[in-house]
Amino acid sequence: MGLLLPLWASASASEPAPAASSAPALIAALGQPAPARTAFAEARFLQVLDRPLVVSGELSWLGGDRLQRRVDRPQQETSTIADGEVVQQRAGKSPRRFSLKRAPQLQVLLDSFVALLSGDAARLQQAFEIRQGGDAGGAWTLTLVPRDARVAKTVASIRIDGYAKASRCMHMQEADGDLAVDLLGPLAAQMPAEPTREALQALCQSAP
DSSP, X not given: OTTOOOOOOOOOSSOOOBOOTHHHHHHHHHOOOSSEEEXXXXXXXXXXOSSOEXXXXXXXXXXXXXXXXXXXXXXXXXXXXXXXXXXXXXXXXXXXXXXXXXXXXHXXXXXXXXXXXXXXXXXXXXXXXXXXXXXXXXXXXXXEEESSHHHHTTEEEEEEEEETTEEEEEEEEETTSOEEEEEEGGGGGGOOSSOOHHHHHHHHTSOO
C-alpha cells in the first residue's frame, strides 16, 4: 500500500514496561492543532527484496479523520484518507479510490497517527494495548498492539520513539515479517543512502 506508514515496531531485544499512568499524560502532551505537517523518510524492509525501499516526503494531519501522505522521492505520489475513503494520485494517471475497510493497515495508521497528533489518549487506548518505556521528560517509547484480532493478522505492532514532546520515529512490524521505519521531522534528513535496521534503530534512539 502506498500509504502504509509503518511507522513502526522495530526488532528490539528489550520489551518496554507495561503501560503506566504517565502514558495518557505523554500522549496528551504530543497533541497539536490541525493542520499539522511533518517531513518523513521511510524505509520498508520486505522479505522478498534484498534492499529496503526508501521514499520521502511530507505527512499531514488535516483535522478530524483526514490524513495525507505526499511522496516527493523517488517519484511523486499523494495518498489521502478522508470520509472512509482512500485516494491515491500519481502524476499523469487517474486517481485510484478504494474504501478504507479494504485496508486494515491504513485504519491502524489513521487511528494511531491522528490520536497521537491530536493528543487523544482515549482513542489510542481504544484501538491498541499501550506499553510505555523510558522517561516522558527525555527519551521514551510507546509500543502499540492492535486490539482487533483481524487487524493483528496484518499489523503485529507499532512502535514510536520520541524525546520530550516530539515523536522522532515510527515503526510498523507487519505480521508477515515485513517492517517499515519512518524518520520524522528533522530526523528525516538523516535517512542513510542504504539504510539498515540497525542504523535506523541507532538514529531513532539517539539524542536530538
